[in-house]
Amino acid sequence: MTVNKSKNNQDNYKPATITWRFYIVLGLICFVYSGIMARAAFLQVIEPDTLKNQGDKRTLRTTSNDTHRGAIVDRNGIELAVSVPVQTVYADPKVVINNDGYKLKRRWKALADVLNEDVNELQGKVGTNPKRRFVYLARQLSPATANYIKELKIPGIYTRKESKRFYPAGEISAHLVGFTNVDDKGIEGLELLYNDRLTGTDGSQTYRKDAKGRKIEILNDEDATKPEDIELSIDQRIQSLAYREIKAAVKSFKATSGSAVVLDIHTGEILAMVNGPSFNPNNRRGVAPHRFRNRAITDFFEPGSTMKPLTVLTALEFGVTEPDAVINTSPGWMRIGGRRVSDTRNYGELSITDILIKSSNMGTTKLALDVPKDFLLGKFFEMGFSEDTGTGLNGETSGMLSDRNRWSKFELATLSWGYGLAISPLQLARFYAAIGNGGYKKYLTVLKDPAFDEGERVLDEQNTKQVLGMLEQVVLHGATKAKVEGYRVGGKTGTAIKTAAGGGYGNEYVGIFAGVAPISDPKIAIVVVINEPGGDLYHGGDVAAPVFSKIMAGSLQYLNIAPDDEAQISHWSKRFKKGDNDA
Structure with a gap:
């Protein structure tokens, strides 16, 4: 009986569930799934682009199609x-350190x-900061x-293609x-002026690749914009000739600087523009910044007697004189408002042509004072001396x-022979x-073949022909060093005293010559300034x-x-010796 009772108890026994273990396991499962759901919600709702960005880093690539700068x-x-x-x-410090x-x-x-x-x-330049990447x-x-650097195979040291300007x-x-x-x-000169035209835009292609690096999708494809080449009006043959002569003159006359400009008088094209001393643009190390200045356009000076043709033209334009008029410059000096105006000596009676040949201050002063002030000043402004x-x-x-x-009146007198204003070589x-x-x-x-521009008429055509003939006589009988073998040349000298830093005039001079050729059918205007x-x-x-003579001779050829x-040259010379100014 005892045995049977025990057997019944065993049959009716049910193992008790440990409740707290069940709830712990259930809680852990719920916590894990809640974390997964929260993470999924975070990625899908709050920061949906994170995984996309990670995928793009592995599959998205952009290649560029570089363009070189246009030529000049x-x-x-x-x-x-x-x-x-x-x-x-360049170096990637992180790659260098990690490897x-x-x-x-x-x-x-x-x-x-x-x-x-x-x-x-060099190693210090790369540094030890792994956060730096370039x-x-x-x-x-x-x-x-x-x-050679590539062959060294230093981890984190790379090369990339660029372009360099060569002149x-x-x-x-x-x-x-x-x-x-x-x-x-x-950053200087025409490179700066036409930078946008010389610089194209790089092309690029964005694509997605697979694990083997093959393109599977092209997302964006932008073509490169080609840069323009700039074609200048400059004739490098004339430019080289002008620079050689300016460089030699600066050295020969121990001048601080010199400039020359050559123009096509009908189109307005600049055929040459040079300055000395110059610099090597391919190696500017150690060059003083003031050497970069284009003096032909940035520096201005009182043009002196090169303005006397304008005074003569102004008098002819207003009608206070005639080409064959004679001006009495005796006794070679005069006082205007307590100030003295004089020539180097008493020239007596001078024709208009002789006033330019002798470069008579007295002659141009008398012509200028006969013209109304507003007309005289207006003619100087019309020539573009303030623009x-x-x-x-x-x-x-x-x-x-x-x-x-x-x-x-004294200021108007000095203006008539080139003082009281300042202009650049290019303006002259x-x-x-x-x-x-x-x-x-x-x-x-400075660009070749500009659109036709008749320009603004500022002088009477007949008067300019008269003055051209006078300027030819200046070269034949005055500034003989400006002559050009085989050509009729006209021009005018100028010698201006430079102003001193403290005011007034000092002991430094600027030597100038400006002229045109050939007089029979003018083509070129040249200005030379020796500072x-x-x-x-x-x-x-x-x-x-x-210098003018050499540059003009070479340019014409x-x-x-x-x-x-x-x-014809002999005929014109004889006519002006006889006083016939009908050019």
Whole structure:
């Protein structure tokens, strides 16, 4: 009986459930699933782009199609500025550190040697901060040097393609063409002026790749915008000739600087614009910033006697004199408002032509004072002596010519022979171009084949012809060093005293010559300025006229302008000796 009872108890026994264990397991399961749901909700609702960005980092790629900067060429296609391929070396510090790149000491030493740097300084430049991802090590290296660096196989050291500006003409056209910075962006001269046209936009393609690197989807494809080439009005042959002569003159006369401008008087095209001393735009290291200044457009000076033709023209335009008139300049001096105006000696009675040949201050003063003040000043303003020439060149000066209402008679007298105003060499060249083309003030340009522009008529055509003939006599019987063999040339010298820093005039001079040729059918206007000649010679006829002659002779030959007939040259010379001014 006892046995059976025990067996029944065993059959009726049910194991008790440990309740707290069940709830712990259930709670853990719910917590895990709740975390998964919360994470899914966070990714899908709050930050839905996180996984997408992670996927894009692994599959999305963008490649670029780089464009090189456009070329600058002269009117004949000669390259003045071109882009050449170079390489940049840079480091990714994180990759260098993660791959123990600093342990490759021999390779780092080779890298430092080729970059001409100390190895410790080079490694210090890269640094030990793994958060940095980009550091420039060297720029504008030759492809051969870059290939050598690649062969070193230093982890985290990379190269990439860039372009560098090269200037085949060097110092000859440096002031005009200008230069770019290390990022190939124009910062001086025409490189700056036409930077947008010279710079294209890089093309790019965005695509998605698979695990094997194959393109499976192209998302965006942008074509590159090609840069423009700039074709200049400059004739590099004339530019080289002008620079050679200016450089030689600056050295020969111990001058501080010199400038020359050559214009096509009918189109307004600038055929040459040079300054000396110049600089090498391919290697500007150690060059003083003032050497970058394009003096032909930025510097201004009192033009002196080169303004006397304008005074004569003004008198002819108003009708107070005639080409064959005679002016009595005796006794060679006069007082105006207590101030003295004088010639170097008493020339007595002078024809209008002789006033220019002798460069008589007395003659031009008397002509100027016979003209109403407003008409005289208006003619100077009409010549563009208070405005730029229209080139758009950076830094071009508009000159200095006061528009005040009150001018004393003495100030008007000095204005008649080129004092009391300041202009640039380019402005002076435009004035002489107006004399040569029959009286039209042109807007000047550095680009080839500008749109036709008749210009603004500022002088009577017949009067300009009369004055051209007078200017030819200036060269034949005065400034003889400006003569050009086989051609009829006209021009005028100028010797201006420079103002001193403390006011008044000092002991420094500017020698100037401006002229046109050939007189029978004018084509070219040239201005030469020699600043502060340091020798015994400082007059424009001595320092600037010979330079003008050489530049003019070469320019006429380069442009295939036929020489004048010798008999015609002799005929014109005899006519003016007899006093016949009917040009």
